[in-house]
Amino acid sequence: MSEAVWILGINMTKFGKHPDKDAAGLATDAVLAALVDGGVTMKDMGVMAAGNLMGGGGIGQVIQKQVGQTGIPVYNVANACATGATALRTVIMAIKAGECDMGLAVGVEMIAGAGLLAGGSRGADSDTWVPSGRYGAVTSVDGRIGTETMPGVFAQIGQEYGYAHNVDASFELFARISEKNHAHSVLNPLASYQKRFTLEQIMGDMMIAYPNTRPMCSANCDGAAAAVVVSDAKLKTLSAEQRRRAVKISASILTSDPWEEACQILPNVNTLTRNAANQAYEQAGVGPSDLDLVELHDCFATAELVHYDNLMLCEPGGAVDFFNSGATWRDGSTPVNVSGGLESKGHPIAATGIANVWEICHHLRGEAGDRQIQGAKVGMTHVIGLGSACGIHILEKSAA
Amino acid sequence: MVTMSNQVPLVDYLVLGDTPHLEANECTACGARFFDHRSACASCSGVSFKKVSIPTEGFVRTFSLVSMAAPGIDVPFAAAVVECGGTSIRANVVNTPVDPEHVTIGMKVRLATFPIGKDSEGTEAIGFGFEPLEVK
Ligand SMILES: [Zn+2]
Secondary structure, X not given: OOOOEEEEEEEEOOOEOOOOOOHHHHHHHHHHHHHHHHOXXXXXXXXXXXXXXXXXXXXXXXXXXXXXXXXXXXXXXXXXXXXXXXXXXXHHHHHHOOOOOEEEEEEEEEOOOOOOOOOOOOOOOOOOOOOEOOOOEOOOOOOOOOOOOHHHHHHHXXXXXXXXXXXXXXXXXXXXXHHHHHHHHOOOOOOOOOOOOOHHHHHHOOEEEEOEEHHHEOOOOEEEEEEEEEEHHHHOOOOHHHHHHOEEEEEEEEEEOOOOOOOOOOOOOHHHHHHHHHHHHHHHOOOHXXXXXXXXXXXXXXXXXXXXXXXXXXXXXXXXXXXXXXXXXXXXXXXXXXXXXXXXXXXXXXXXXXXXXXXXXXXXXXXXXXXXXXOOOEEEEEEEEOOOEEEEEEEEEOOO | OHHHHOEEEOOOOEEOXXXXXEEEEEEOOOOOEEOOOOOOOOOOOOOXXXXXXXXXXXEEEEEEEEOOOOOXXXXXXXXXXXXXXXXXXXXXXXXXXXXXXXXXXXXXXXXEEEXXXXXXXXXXXXXXXXXXXXXX
């Protein structure tokens, strides 16, 4: 078994609107704060990985121009909504490979006020019908042959759970999941929303893609998050306070979607998540019942349900009963998305996969204030990037 | 004959004519089916494919009623995954009201084709969807 790797410092910015900043500026806020949190400087970093999905690439060097051009290698990564987790994992791999003993991962997105993501455009119909592309389409097919919008895709994913397991995955059930996450974020000062909604308000809000209404969709917002990762050997040379606050990365896993019937018709977010979860539990030597809290990828209320099952938080096919038992509320047996999740905390795409690690670290360090899950020792983060990529990290409280 | 030559399918896996149907590329090694142009198989990496006709009747495995879409797309519409003889197809459910009373998981459907417009040379593009087998 290879040496442990640790989170030494970590930070997320307020998620919401930052009209006074550009992406590099917001990322800089997170990076500087993560370095201070870890008690280190850019001069200590041996590698950097950065993500900014909607910004077109190259954000790492742009951030370096603000925080310190030390000449270290930068990996600009893109992996859809798993971009932040991929940046973190890239740094972890570099440290595990022995290339350096400390590194920096950062993700940032500026999408406050953005409309629908993906499937967002239909070009004007051409003057003549000429087949083009892999399907020989004579014109745009979005809306004519199914939907390319994320709310519509994930609505089908959630509804399919009901079919596959012969359970009642109803509109109201999905709305209740959203009700939970919006209730949770009231305790999170860094969340985009922080507003409790009644079930009636959620079900009566604007329909985006049945059964997902607007508050059941992830909140587009600006945000950044950054983490400093350190090797076990290096951590041992640091101060008692740094060792006490360090959080152990017990598992770091990234998977892609294996081929299955229908996976090129509707993306299958289940199997790659289940594969990643199995590998993560194995690597960490823990099981689902050991998790004190979970931050999972509720890009839509319909997605949260299927991941209860995929992460094996419940019996196979038991996600509806599991949610109805109250297990995933913050006072339940497996609190899920106590930050508010993507629906309420917000989803600045490339920041999400580091911000969820920040949330878990906050609880493991006992620094989560009003929303602290008491006695938290082990937590899990999960993200899905459609296409698909799944990133899972299991984190453990320091024994020091 | 004149009308036939003046029609093109929306996508090339829709076969028009007397009995419109969908056609897939099936991997000759493992049987995986694909609707797009293939160089190799995503399941087994094989490189040999044959055309297979997909049955025109099936059932809705999942759906979403899409109310918000890109400009130019008519909403609401019913996006679905339809399963026909074990092969999954992305398609809209058509010729029925777009609401959760009329579009349901498990409902039996059949292939339907319809014109979607003419180009500047008068050629008509033909699209497809799936309509209820039984009217509710
Ligand atoms: Zn094959």
